Amino acid sequence: MPEWCLRFGIVQLAKKTANKSVRAEPSKDSAISSVRYGEQLIAIGIAAGLHRVGITNAQVLHRARTALTERKSLGLHNEMQFTYRNPARSTDPTSTMASAKSIIVGARSYATEMPPSPSEVSARVARYMWVDYYEMLKEGLQKIALQLKDDGWRAIVLADDNSIVDREVAYQAGLGWYGKNANLLIEGAGSYFVLGSVITDAPLGPIATLVEDGCGSCRRCLDNCPTQAIIAPGVVDARKCLSWLLQKPGIFDPAYRVALGDRLYGCDDCQEVCPPTVRRAIVENSGVKPRAWVDVMSILTLDDQTLLTKFKAWYISDRDPKWLRRNALIILGNIGDLSDEVTHLILKQYLVDPDPVLRAHAVWAAARLGLKQFLPTSDSDPIVQAELDSLPSVK
Ligand code: B12
Numbered sequence: 001m002p003e004w005c006l007r008f009g010i011v012q013l014a015k016k017t018a019n020k021s022v023r024a025e026p027s028k029d030s031a032i033s034s035v036r037y038g039e040q041l042i043a044i045g046i047a048a049g050l051h052r053v054g055i056t057n058a059q060v061l062h063r064a065r066t067a068l069t070e071r072k073s074l075g076l077h078n079e080m081q082f083t084y085r086n087p088a089r090s091t092d093p094t095s096t097m098a099s100a101k102s103i104i105v106g107a108r109s110y111a112t113e114m115p116p117s118p119s120e121v122s123a124r125v126a127r128y129m130w131v132d133y134y135e136m137l138k139e140g141l142q143k144i145a146l147q148l149k150d151d152g153w154r155a156i157v158l159a160d161d162n163s164i165v166d167r168e169v170a171y172q173a174g175l176g177w178y179g180k181n182a183n184l185l186i187e188g189a190g191s192y193f194v195l196g197s198v199i200t201d202a203p204l205g206p207i208a209t210l211v212e213d214g215c216g217s218c219r220r221c222l223d224n225c226p227t228q229a230i231i232a233p234g235v236v237d238a239r240k241c242l243s244w245l246l247q248k249p250g251i252f253d254p255a256y257r258v259a260l261g262d263r264l265y266g267c268d269d270c271q272e273v274c275p276p277t278v279r280r281a282i283v284e285n286s287g288v289k290p291r292a293w294v295d296v297m298s299i300l301t302l303d304d305q306t307l308l309t310k311f312k313a314w315y316i317s318d319r320d321p322k323w324l325r326r327n328a329l330i331i332l333g334n335i336g337d338l339s340d341e342v343t344h345l346i347l348k349q350y351l352v353d354p355d356p357v358l359r360a361h362a363v364w365a366a367a368r369l370g371l372k373q374f375l376p377t378s379d380s381d382p383i384v385q386a387e388l389d390s391l392p393s394v395k
Pocket residue numbers: 063064065067068071080082083084126127128159160161162163164165166167168178179180181182183184185191192193194195196233234235236238241243244247265266267268270
């Protein structure tokens with residue numbers, strides 16, 4: 001047992017109560033011991049590669065609950081499930097652990113040097129997916145959870161899980177402020193961070209103080225979002241947000257296909273223009289080769305299993321790779337080479353694909369590239385026919 005635990009008695013108390021199947025209560029000298037114990041856990045997280053760690057109480061996240069409910073009623077969630085599925089659950093840590101007392105929140109930087117742009121027709125991947133940073137985040141959080149469990153407490157790790165609104169707990173744990181782009185900006189380091197928590201029944205300190213707004217009069221993210229999806233400071237309308245539209249199943253809204261450009265997964269524009277983020281990011285070399293670009297043709301030619309294995313860390317609706325292919329067809333329409341034979345072959349193949357969603361997006365891509373000679377005059381499926389009836393202008 002670590003010396004600091006012995007000194008403050010917190011571990012012994014936990015073990016005693018656990019043996020009696022009684023919920024662990026704060027020790028008598030709890031204020032000091034909880035703070036010391038919390039500081040030790042923070043140090044464990046930092047030693048395990050987390051860049052920031054803070055602690056908050058396991059209280060209901062009232063502001064997030066109101067925001068989720070209001071935005072859902074206004075339709076701003078655009079069918080997203082995630083934390084919106086059950087706002088009462090995702091804003092109450094005791095839904096995850098009935099005896100929850102504290103939350104330790106960790107942040108892991110995903111700022112990485114941009115690898116050179118490849119020569120083939122390439123699609124862009126958002127930075128948070130260049131390497132599996134969530135794995136690194138979870139490893140750090142697990143170390144904290146292991147220590148807690150060793151000491152007789154309960155501990156559950158959550159990272160990008162629908163059970164809790166990560167940014168709000170990170171805000172409560174004093175890790176940073178909400179930028180106008182809705183991201184949580186870490187003081188002195190910006191927003192290129194993934195966030196996660198350890199929910200525990202250990203009573204912990206130090207409870208953080210909230211970080212004040214650091215955006216000031218800046219509004220670069222609002223003005224530079226390619227689809228004007230940030231409709232008010234801190235409020236993203238998912239109906240317009242490219243990051244969501246790339247994940248959403250179904251027909252990709254034609255109004256935003258040109259704005260999509262070469263993005264295949266996620267969108268970083270509202271962060272790439274953010275001064276505190278680009279100037280102060282903690283750039284780390286994880287040792288793993290970052291995947292910042294993906295060959296568009298490979299998405300359109302690889303089989304299902306290969307695609308799912310290659311992109312196993314990505315959120316793909318129903319794990320159906322056709323959504324990746326749909327996105328790749330739009331990108332091909334935006335940046336493909338009109339005179340390239342392989343592009344012609346692939347488009348011709350997708351124009352007769354048995355799946356009407358893929359045929360419809362192939363129609364759009366061929367028309368946008370100016371290859372209208374490949375298009376059929378009609379299609380038996382209404383969604384493909386609708387595309388034929390409203391062909392886009394050539395790029
Ligand atoms: C759903 C979701 C999305 C959706 C919706 C995003 C959104 N803004 O809500 C989509 C698919 C669009 C998305 C995109 C991205 N996401 Co996302 N996403 C989530 C998820 C699963 C839930 C978020 C949620 O509950 N939103 C609900 C609404 C209510 O929350 P909110 O917008 O944060 O609202 C708060 C603010 O408005 C604030 N607030 C209230 N009043 C005011 C007033 C002012 C003036 C301000 C400034 C703020 C403010 O309080 C609200 C309540 O907390 C979380 C993981 C998780 N389990 O939490 C990851 C998460 C938020 N995403 C993350 C990331 C990295 C991204 C992207 C950067 C990925 C990318 N490159 O494409 C983009 C960023 C887009 C953006 N500008 O927000 C990280 C954010 C890390 C960080 N530093 O903030 C998270 C935390 C995942 C993780 N565990 O690391 N995401």
